[in-house]
Amino acid sequence: MSNIDAEKLFGVSGLVAVITGGGSGIGLMMAKALALNGASKVFIVGRRKEVLENAAKESPHGNIVPIVGDVTSKDSLKSIADRIKSEIGFINVLIANSGIGGPQSSSVTKESSLEDFQSTMWNMDFADYTNTFVVNTSAVWFSVVAFLHLLDAGNKKGNVVQKSQVVATSSIGGFNRMVPGGYPYGQSKAAVTHLMKQLATNLVPYEIRANVIAPGRKHTHSSGV
Numbered sequence: 001m002s003n004i005d006a007e008k009l010f011g012v013s014g015l016v017a018v019i020t021g022g023g024s025g026i027g028l029m030m031a032k033a034l035a036l037n038g039a040s041k042v043f044i045v046g047r048r049k050e051v052l053e054n055a056a057k058e059s060p061h062g063n064i065v066p067i068v069g070d071v072t073s074k075d076s077l078k079s080i081a082d083r084i085k086s087e088i089g090f091i092n093v094l095i096a097n098s099g100i101g102g103p104q105s106s107s108v109t110k111e112s113s114l115e116d117f118q119s120t121m122w123n124m125d126f127a128d129y130t131n132t133f134v135v136n137t138s139a140v141w142f143s144v145v146a147f148l149h150l151l152d153a154g155n156k157k158g159n160v161v162q163k164s165q166v167v168a169t170s171s172i173g174g175f176n177r178m179v180p181g182g183y184p185y186g187q188s189k190a191a192v193t194h195l196m197k198q199l200a201t202n203l204v205p206y207e208i209r210a211n212v213i214a215p216g217r218k219h220t221h222s223s224g225v
Contacts, residue, residue: 008161011037011038012034012037012038012039012160013037013038013039013160014038014039014040014159014160015034015038015039015040015092015093015159015160016039016040016041016042016043016088016090016091016092016093016154016159017031017034017039017041017042017043017091017092017093017094017095018042018043018045018080018084018091018093018094018095018147019031019042019043019044019045019095019097020045020046020071020095020096020097020098020139020143021045021046021071021097021098021099021169022042022043022044022045022046022052022055022064022095022097023044023046023048023051023052023054023055023066024046024051024055026097026169026215027044027046027095027097027098027169028044028055028058030095030097031044031055031059031064032058032059032064035058035059035061035063035064036059036061039063040063040159041063041065041088042059042063042064042065043065043066043067043080043084043091044056044064044065044066044067045067045068045069045071045080045098046066046068046069046098047068047069047070048068049066049068052066052067052068053066067080067083067084071096071098071135071139071142071143072134072135072138072139074142074146077142077143077146078146080146081146081147081149081150084150085149085150085153089150089153089157090150090151090153090154090156090157090159091147091150091151091153091154091164092151092154092159092160092162092164092165093164093165093166093167094143094144094147094151094165094166094167095166095167095168095169096139096140096143096144096166096167096168096169097168097169098135098139098140098143099135099136099169099171099189100131100132100135100136101132101181101182101185102128102129102131102132102136102182102184102185102188103124103125103128103129103132103182103183103184104181104182105120105121105124105179105182105183106179106180107178107179107180121183124183124184128184129184132182132184132185132187132188133184133187133188133191135188136185136188136189136191136192137188137191137192137195140168140192140195141195144166144168144199144210147166148206148208151164151165151166151208152164152206152208155206155207155208163207163208163209164207164208164209165208165209165210165211166196166199166203166208166209166210166211167210167211167212167213168192168195168196168210168211168212168213169192169212169213169215170189170190170192170193170196170212170213170214171185171186171189171214171215172214172215172216172217173185173186173189174186174187174188174189174190174191174192174193174214175190175193175214180217189214192212193212193214196210196211196212197212
């Protein structure tokens, strides 16, 4: 019966994780959950040094490690991966959690005219629209790519019973035809969900798992709720 023992199935003792956007919100919740339940190292990545350092203090075990970095920069991602390779040599889990809300807008109503809708959408800044995809979608893709060799090394290390995996934070907004959080936000999160479906298939030969979570509305820095 040991093969269905909850501790073996879901235990994180000795696990090494990287969480982008791990300094606040859902990312910090995940970092604390791993750190407090026996993870060896939880590297949290973000752009705000003070936020990361304060987050690291929330684990009494000293196993949350802050790394300042920019997930929208391939050079920065490579630097982060190189540092972790130098320090520990492998990881077991990558959680691609960084995200932004993007330009805010709402669904059309019975009172909305087509002209109103067109005007509102046309006045949306092009750069703000595309930047939502840069952070919420492109950065997820390149974060995964940057750490594949370390995930492979985690499988070879065999320090935990589970195979290495990547997890991305999508959103219920990616499934919602209404627009509670802005059009580009929902579109970018739908893209993340499909991105992870593709990885779940294409990483099979390398024994690296890929999963996606789609949280509902939650009070976080990025959600503005």
